[in-house]
Amino acid sequence: EDQVTQSPEALRLQEGESSSLNCSYTVSGLRGLFWYRQDPGKGPEFLFTLYSAGEEKEKERLKATLTKKESFLHITAPKPEDSATYLCAAPKAAGNKLTFGGGTRVLVKP
Amino acid sequence: ETGVTQSPTHLIKTRGQQVTLRCSSQSGHNTVSWYQQALGQGPQFIFQYYREEENGRGNFPPRFSGLQFPNYSSELNVNALELDDSALYLCASSIGQGYNEKLFFGSGTQLSVL
Numbered sequence: 001e002d003q004v005t006q007s008p009e010a011l012r013l014q015e016g017e018s019s020s021l022n023c024s025y026t027v028s029g030l031r032g033l034f035w036y037r038q039d040p041g042k043g044p045e046f047l048f049t050l051y052s053a054g055e056e057k058e059k060e061r062l063k064a065t066l067t068k069k070e071s072f073l074h075i076t077a078p079k080p081e082d083s084a085t086y087l088c089a090a091p092k093a094a095g096n097k098l099t100f101g102g103g104t105r106v107l108v109k110p
Numbered sequence: 111e112t113g114v115t116q117s118p119t120h121l122i123k124t125r126g127q128q129v130t131l132r133c134s135s136q137s138g139h140n141t142v143s144w145y146q147q148a149l150g151q152g153p154q155f156i157f158q159y160y161r162e163e164e165n166g167r168g169n170f171p172p173r174f175s176g177l178q179f180p181n182y183s184s185e186l187n188v189n190a191l192e193l194d195d196s197a198l199y200l201c202a203s204s205i206g207q208g209y210n211e212k213l214f215f216g217s218g219t220q221l222s223v224l
Contacts, residue, residue, distance in 0.1 A: 004152075031209040043114070043200050043215030044153070051210075086153055091209040097143065097166050098213065100152030 006101035023088035133201030
C-alpha cells in the first residue's frame with residue numbers, strides 16, 4: 001500500500017533559524033513527489049513537483065530535494081510569514097490522485 | 111481568472127442527516143477531485159471526476175457520492191452522516207488527470223456533525 005510519512009509533526013523555529021522537513025514514501029513506480037503549503041482555514045497551495053532522484057527546486061527561502069526514498073524541504077533563514085503546514089504527496093498508481101502525508105506544522109517566531 | 115470556489119464555507123449537521131457540498135472548478139479545468147481532511151491530518155482522497163465520469167475512488171463508503179456537471183462544477187453528497195464525517199472537505203481542480211497535472215484547491219467546506 002502506498003504510504004507517505006512526514007516528520008517532524010511540528011517545528012518551532014526562531015526567525016532566521018534554518019531547518020529541514022522530511023517526507024519519506026513507499027510508492028511503487030513513483031511518478032512525482034509534490035509539496036504543498038497550507039495556511040489555517042485555506043486549501044493547500046502548490047509549491048513544487050520533483051520527478052527524479054537528485055532533482056532540486058527552489059522558491060524564495062524554500063528548496064525541495066528528492067532521493068530514491070525521501071524528499072526534504074529545506075527552509076533557509078525563515079521569516080514569520082513562512083509559518084504554515086507543509087504537506088508532501090505522491091500520485092497513486094494512475095493519474096493525479098494524491099496520497100498525502102500528515103504534514104509538518106511550522107511556526108516561525110520573530 | 112477565478113480560482114476554485116466552494117460553498118458553503120461552514121456547515122453544521124446532525125448524525126443521520128444528508129449533506130451536499132458544491133465546488134466550481136477553475137476556468138479551463140475539466141477534472142475535479144474531492145478530499146477529506148480531518149483535524150491535524152493530511153487530506154485523504156475521496157474520488158475524482160473527469161468529464162462528468164467518476165475516475166477513481168479512495169477508501170470511502172458508498173454513502174459518499176458525487177456528480178460533475180457539463181460546466182465541470184461538482185457536488186459531493188454524503189448520506190447518513192456520522193460523527194467521524196466531521197472534517198474539512200476540499201475540492202481541487204486540474205487541467206487533466208495526468209500524474210503531472212498539479213491540483214488547485216479551494217478553501218474547503220468545514221463540516222461539523224453533532
